[in-house]
Amino acid sequence: MRDPKMVARIMNQKVLDDWMEKDDDYVESVKNKLGEEISQNFRWQSSLKDPLWKTALRDPLWKSHVALIYAAQDENMVAEICNSPFKLNQLQFNMFLHKNRNTFKPIDPNAPYSFSVFNTTKDVLKLASKFQLTSYWGYNVTMIYNVEFKYQVVNKQGSYKIVHIVVGGGCTEHGVVNHEYTDVGVQKEALEALKQENNVDVRALFDIMSPASMKYLEQTDSEIPSLWLEALEKNDEYLEAGVCNHNEETKLPAYTGKMIRSWYRRLSQMWKPPNKTDTDYVTVQMLSVHDTEMTARITMRLEIGLRENASIHEWNFKIRLSFNKHGDNHWYITKFHALCPATIDYMQESLKHMPELITENFLEEVRGQPPPVVWYQSVDFIQKFSMNGYVEANICEAKDATNLTQIRLTMKYIYGVANATLVLYKLDHSTIKFPATESTTFEMNTVTSPRAQEPYGWLYSQKWTFHLKWHNRDQFYYIHKLELTCPNLYKTYLEFHDIQSFIRFK
Numbered sequence: 001m002r003d004p005k006m007v008a009r010i011m012n013q014k015v016l017d018d019w020m021e022k023d024d025d026y027v028e029s030v031k032n033k034l035g036e037e038i039s040q041n042f043r044w045q046s047s048l049k050d051p052l053w054k055t056a057l058r059d060p061l062w063k064s065h066v067a068l069i070y071a072a073q074d075e076n077m078v079a080e081i082c083n084s085p086f087k088l089n090q091l092q093f094n095m096f097l098h099k100n101r102n103t104f105k106p107i108d109p110n111a112p113y114s115f116s117v118f119n120t121t122k123d124v125l126k127l128a129s130k131f132q133l134t135s136y137w138g139y140n141v142t143m144i145y146n147v148e149f150k151y152q153v154v155n156k157q158g159s160y161k162i163v164h165i166v167v168g169g170g171c172t173e174h175g176v177v178n179h180e181y182t183d184v185g186v187q188k189e190a191l192e193a194l195k196q197e198n199n200v201d202v203r204a205l206f207d208i209m210s211p212a213s214m215k216y217l218e219q220t221d222s223e224i225p226s227l228w229l230e231a232l233e234k235n236d237e238y239l240e241a242g243v244c245n246h247n248e249e250t251k252l253p254a255y256t257g258k259m260i261r262s263w264y265r266r267l268s269q270m271w272k273p274p275n276k277t278d279t280d281y282v283t284v285q286m287l288s289v290h291d292t293e294m295t296a297r298i299t300m301r302l303e304i305g306l307r308e309n310a311s312i313h314e315w316n317f318k319i320r321l322s323f324n325k326h327g328d329n330h331w332y333i334t335k336f337h338a339l340c341p342a343t344i345d346y347m348q349e350s351l352k353h354m355p356e357l358i359t360e361n362f363l364e365e366v367r368g369q370p371p372p373v374v375w376y377q378s379v380d381f382i383q384k385f386s387m388n389g390y391v392e393a394n395i396c397e398a399k400d401a402t403n404l405t406q407i408r409l410t411m412k413y414i415y416g417v418a419n420a421t422l423v424l425y426k427l428d429h430s431t432i433k434f435p436a437t438e439s440t441t442f443e444m445n446t447v448t449s450p451r452a453q454e455p456y457g458w459l460y461s462q463k464w465t466f467h468l469k470w471h472n473r474d475q476f477y478y479i480h481k482l483e484l485t486c487p488n489l490y491k492t493y494l495e496f497h498d499i500q501s502f503i504r505f506k
Contacts, residue, residue, distance in 0.1 A: 019151055019158045020122055031117050031125050034149075034160060038072060039115035039129035041065040042145050045097065046133055049106040062101065070094065074150070074161035081167045082175020086314060086343050093165065096342040099244055100173055102252050104133045112142070125149035125160050130169070137295050137320065137335070139288050141170035142181040172297065174316060174342060177285040224268050224300060225282060231321075232257045233332045238325055244340035245472060246347060252337060259473055260336060266476035267315075269384070270350060270357070271302040274312055292323040294331075305353030306360050313341045346475060351436040351468075354477045358385055358466060359427045359444055366505050371452050372421035373505075385479045387471070396486040420448045423456060424502035438470040440477075447502055449493070459496060460487035 019027070044050070045065040079093035088096060111132040118126040129145040145167055149160035170181035233239040234257065241260050242252035255263070273281050281301045288295040298317040303310040320335035340346070361381040366373050382391050424447035431443040444464040449456035467481035490496045 022122075027122050035117040035125065035127040036115055038069065038147060038162075039127060039145070041068050042129055042147075043113060043131045044107055045069065046101060046131075046143070047104045047106050048101045066094075066097065069097075069162075072149070072160070072162050074152070074163045077162050077164065079165040079167065081342065082171035082178075083168075084175040084314065088342055092342055095246075095340070096174070099340045099342075102244075103135055103137070103173055105136060108132075108134065123151035125151075135172065137172075137287070137318065139172070139295070140183045141172050143167065143171075144169040144181070172287050173318075173339060174314075177287060177297065182287070224271060224273060224302060226264065226268060229261065229264055229333075231331070231333045232260060232336065233322075233325070233334045238322075238332075238334055239336070240320075240334065241336040243338040243473070243475065245475070246340060246345055253473065255336075255473070263338070263474050263476075266474045270353065270476070271300075271304050271315070274301060274303050287318075294321045295319070295335075296321070304349055306356055307353075313343050315339075315341055345436075347470060348434065348436045350470075350475070350477055351432065351434065351440065354468065355427060355429075355432055355442045355444075355466075358479070359425070361385075362444070363425070363505060366422050372450075374420060374422070374448070378422065379482075382479055382482065385477075387478045387480065391479055392467075392481040394481065394483045396484060420450050420460075421452055422505055423447055423449050423452060423459070424499070424504060426502045436470075440468050442466055442468070445502070447496070447499070448487070452506075454493070456493040458489070458491050459493050460489045461496065462487055 042065075045062045048060065048062060050061040073090055073094075075090055077090050077093070079088040079096070081088060081093075081096060111134070113131040115127060115129040118128070120126050126146070126148050129147070130142060132140055132142050134140050145165065147162055148164040150163045151158055152161050167175075168181075169178065171177055172182065232241075236256045239257055241255040241257065243255055243260070243263050245253055283299045285297045285299070286294065287297055296319055298319065300315045300317075301312050302315055303312055316339040318335075318337045318339065319333050321331045322334040323329075323331050325332055325334065358381070361384055362378065365378045365381045369378070383389060426445045428443040428445060431441065433440060442465075444466070445461055446464065447456075447459050447461050449459040451457050463485045465483040466479055467483070468477040469480045470477055493499060
């Protein structure tokens with residue numbers, strides 16, 4: 001167990017002064033003590049609930065354990081998690097540890113545990129730590145941490161810093177599941193029986209493992225699978241559901257079935273399959289299989305936004321299927337948890353792509369109409385990004401329009417632009433401000449002319465300001481207000497000096 005005096009001595013940089021001068025026995029002794037201390041810290045930080053925490057007057061013990069792990073990390077450390085292709089930096093790895101604590105029960109001091117320190121040069125410390133955890137999902141899993149330290153000297157003082165971590169073992173939360181380190185005892189017979197289930201919603205969950213089947217299950221190759229989610233338990237009394245939230249300190253927020261569907265619909269707006277030829281971007285890994293209850297993890301490799309060759313990230317969903325809950329001999333998803341992607345801060349990532357997504361939907365609306373296309377005929381795209389169909393609007397002289405019809409009609413006959421058409425646009429990237437906040441804005445500019453081709457003749461420009469508000473449960477930026485300036489009229493396009501920075505609609 002934890003020895004505060006030993007921690008102070010081992011972590012004190014002065015102990016490691018002139019390290020390369022120390023004799024081998026002393027080096028081995030310090031390595032073993034530091035190795036066991038870090039190993040125990042990884043073990044005891046693994047759950048939010050510590051069985052030894054008896055008082056509310058101080059922080060849970062996991063915080064002090066993880067604080068020592070943080071102190072030992074090199075800022076350029078790299079972590080590899082469970083054979084996932086995505087390597088994590090220091091911030092991402094610590095977020096991975098933080099979110100994983102929601103999954104596991106208080107540490108059992110008697111559960112299997114071991115660690116070993118490898119024989120290396122004096123400036124390198126390598127250890128392997130193996131310990132068993134018990135999930136709130138009802139299974140045990142053995143985790144293995146391989147940790148590499150490098151001896152460093154800063155300001156004439158030396159210390160070991162973690163430079164590389166490889167996490168392995170059962171890996172039921174991220175990466176590739178390894179049943180050699182779980183106790184689930186997956187039963188092939190039960191799994192095969194489930195695949196024959198006549199409930200099409202549940203069967204779709206397993207059909208997504210076979211991409212050829214997705215063509216008749218899903219509407220388009222550009223959308224992530226959704227039909228299987230219809231297997232969610234309809235009665236919220238029997239459903240336990242939650243979605244990881246980077247803004248929540250520890251607990252996984254509770255969701256109803258309706259909230260899960262709303263969240264997943266917005267997820268589908270932001271994310272898409274990597275490309276149409278990628279046929280294995282979805283995998284289903286069974287974690288536990290019994291006659292009337294099964295647990296699985298669904299992993300999707302997805303791209304966010306609209307950019308070509310966008311970076312790919314993994315989304316993980318854990319589900320529990322229960323049989324015959326309602327006496328109808330069907331399987332239903334009775335537990336659903338969406339885990340945070342370990343590689344991103346989702347709020348920041350959403351703001352990077354939301355302006356382009358909104359702009360592209362606007363362009364589709366304009367391009368889909370015969371000319372002349374005036375701005376008030378092109379606002380239906382807002383509906384896709386509104387909360388319950390409501391968007392506040394502040395449009396030139398007509399203030400405080402409150403619905404799409406009013407937005408559409410405002411200014412229709414002002415400035416004599418009834419026969420003008422939208423010809424140019426520009427998304428102003430400089431107006432997108434980081435870091436992301438719950439309320440934010442961005443701007444787009446449009447140009448209208450009576451001619452669809454150059455020379456445009458007279459034209460006018462308008463600035464669109466979109467006010468976005470982050471919805472914590474849907475994990476989505478909604479448009480809650482639109483501001484549109486009065487037209488800035490130019491008698492000839494030659495007066496409009498900024499015209500070269502705009503892009504044609506068609």
